[in-house]
Amino acid sequence: MQVAAAQPELVGDSRKAAELWHGAMARLSTRVSPHVLQTWFVPTRPVTLEGTALTLGVPSNFHADWLRDHYQDVLEAELRSEQPGCRLRFQVMPELEAPAAGGPASVTRADANRASTPPSAVRERLQTSFNPRYTLDGFVRGPSNQLAAAAADAITDKPGSLYNPLFVFGGVGLGKTHLLHAVGQAIQQRHPEWNVLYVSAEDFANDLIACLQNGRMENFRHRWRGLCDVLLLDDVHFLGSKERTQEEFFHVFNHHHQLGRQIVVTSDRFPHEMAGVEERLRNRLQWGLIVDIQPPELETRMAILGSKAAAMGVRLPDEVSHFLASHIRQNVRELEGALTRVVAASSVHGRVLNVDLCRTELRDLSLARARTPTCEEIQKHVCSLYNVNITEMRGPRRNRGITTPRHVAMYLCRKHTQASFPEIGAAFGGKDHTTVMASVRKIEELVRTDPAVTQAVEALDRILQA
Numbered sequence: 034m035q036v037a038a039a040q041p042e043l044v045g046d047s048r049k050a051a052e053l054w055h056g057a058m059a060r061l062s063t064r065v066s067p068h069v070l071q072t073w074f075v076p077t078r079p080v081t082l083e084g085t086a087l088t089l090g091v092p093s094n095f096h097a098d099w100l101r102d103h104y105q106d107v108l109e110a111e112l113r114s115e116q117p118g119c120r121l122r123f124q125v126m127p128e129l130e131a132p133a134a135g136g137p138a139s140v141t142r143a144d145a146n147r148a149s150t151p152p153s154a155v156r157e158r159l160q161t162s163f164n165p166r167y168t169l170d171g172f173v174r175g176p177s178n179q180l181a182a183a184a185a186d187a188i189t190d191k192p193g194s195l196y197n198p199l200f201v202f203g204g205v206g207l208g209k210t211h212l213l214h215a216v217g218q219a220i221q222q223r224h225p226e227w228n229v230l231y232v233s234a235e236d237f238a239n240d241l242i243a244c245l246q247n248g249r250m251e252n253f254r255h256r257w258r259g260l261c262d263v264l265l266l267d268d269v270h271f272l273g274s275k276e277r278t279q280e281e282f283f284h285v286f287n288h289h290h291q292l293g294r295q296i297v298v299t300s301d302r303f304p305h306e307m308a309g310v311e312e313r314l315r316n317r318l319q320w321g322l323i324v325d326i327q328p329p330e331l332e333t334r335m336a337i338l339g340s341k342a343a344a345m346g347v348r349l350p351d352e353v354s355h356f357l358a359s360h361i362r363q364n365v366r367e368l369e370g371a372l373t374r375v376v377a378a379s380s381v382h383g384r385v386l387n388v389d390l391c392r393t394e395l396r397d398l399s400l401a402r403a404r405t406p407t408c409e410e411i412q413k414h415v416c417s418l419y420n421v422n423i424t425e426m427r428g429p430r431r432n433r434g435i436t437t438p439r440h441v442a443m444y445l446c447r448k449h450t451q452a453s454f455p456e457i458g459a460a461f462g463g464k465d466h467t468t469v470m471a472s473v474r475k476i477e478e479l480v481r482t483d484p485a486v487t488q489a490v491e492a493l494d495r496i497l498q499a
């Protein structure tokens with residue numbers, strides 16, 4: 034009924050045609066990719082049903098050819114479940130304009146050919162391939178990452194319909210890339226015909242630069258707005274202060290989001306904390322679900338070690354696992370590196386894999402203790418988060434925009450380094466130690482009372498501990 038009302042120009046058996054067609058579409062929508070649905074099926078209109086012949090309006094001859102070549106059998110089989118013997122005819126109706134630029138209206142024959150090539154070939158063309166070790170099964174879960182993993186499971190089950198975008202943030206080496214590859218591979222396995230695009234923000238930016246230099250922006254837009262059912266963007270914080278890249282990504286994001294395609298983005302910080310990222314993009318990134326990954330707890334670190342050792346075909350004694358996990362806390366990549374190193378040492382030198390071996394092997398790597406950042410590094414991180422200038426931070430001025438970051442930086446120097454108050458004062462352009470003490474006290478207070486400061490300090494703690 035609704036269908037007929039929405040299309041008043043249909044007459045006679047047009048209503049039956051509409052019901053038949055929309056019924057078939059509803060059933061098919063669970064089996065074909067959202068991209069195919071959007072590009073090829075949505076811009077059509079059931080016109081009439083004469084006997085068993087259903088006439089379908091399509092925007093162009095090319096569109097009719099493509100449907101005939103690729104989907105006529107499937108469509109007719111679907112229609113026949115309701116209308117035995119049903120046959121499909123096409124009628125060109127140019128007024129059936131497809132959606133905006135980059136969408137179906139601009140689909141060319143080359144696109145169509147690509148659409149019918151196996152997805153693996155398309156991915157190869159885009160030079161994105163997944164790391165086979167980064168799977169959902171291989172992602173060890175614990176309280177620190179449970180929510181992120183559950184969200185990954187959920188969108189794998191129903192891409193594009195639950196949390197869009199999914200925004201995953203966490204410190205370095207905590208499994209963001211792993212999870213992103215895992216989602217990509219799981220979706221690809223369930224929907225082999227889909228195009229699942231994975232790209233790091235850095236590669237995206239480099240591709241843009243190359244295309245701008247060669248005057249090939251059309252290629253760029255075609256690549257990133259074209260054939261894609263799922264978009265996975267790693268390390269979006271990399272786009273900070275790169276205005277042009279942000280703008281392109283903003284359009285890519287909107288394009289796919291409007292078409293209901295699943296987008297997953299990772300970052301080392303919360304959207305609000307991404308310095309140099311435009312407000313409108315930060316906003317978009319918060320439209321869906323935001324989940325964080327924290328450094329794993331001891332038990333999870335041990336479980337990760339067990340899982341990685343098993344993948345290497347090694348049985349890891351508990352005492353070794355415990356030793357490594359209690360000394361390397363903040364970064365799973367380092368944990369894995371240490372494991373690889375002790376396993377290699379044990380097999381190369383034929384030594385027993387025990388705590389003694391770990392001690393010797395890890396001593397020179399000074400992995401056994403977390404690296405202490407310098408005051409200068411802390412200043413740089415704070416400046417990047419607040420988007421302020423380091424010379425100004427060390428300078429004498431006291432305008433509002435600079436004092437909070439300066440105080441936060443002093444507080445963090447006190448917290449994360451061994452430096453004394455006078456030493457910290459010296460690192461800030463020779464400020465008096467009492468000024469430093471007052472600043473530190475001020476932030477200690479604000480961390481409890483001001484959510485913006487709490488968030489900033491938490492983000493910086495994460496970065497400094499990574």
Ligand code: ADP
Pocket residue numbers: 167171172173174178203204205206207208209210211212337340365366369
């Ligand atoms: P990030 O992208 O957050 O910097 P990665 O995804 O590159 O971190 O992870 C670094 C390494 O740690 C990878 O080898 C990854 O497999 C491993 N890793 C991190 N978290 C987990 C986890 N929960 N389970 C298994 N491996 C993990």
Ligand code: MG
Pocket residue numbers: 209210211267268
């Ligand atoms: Mg990563």
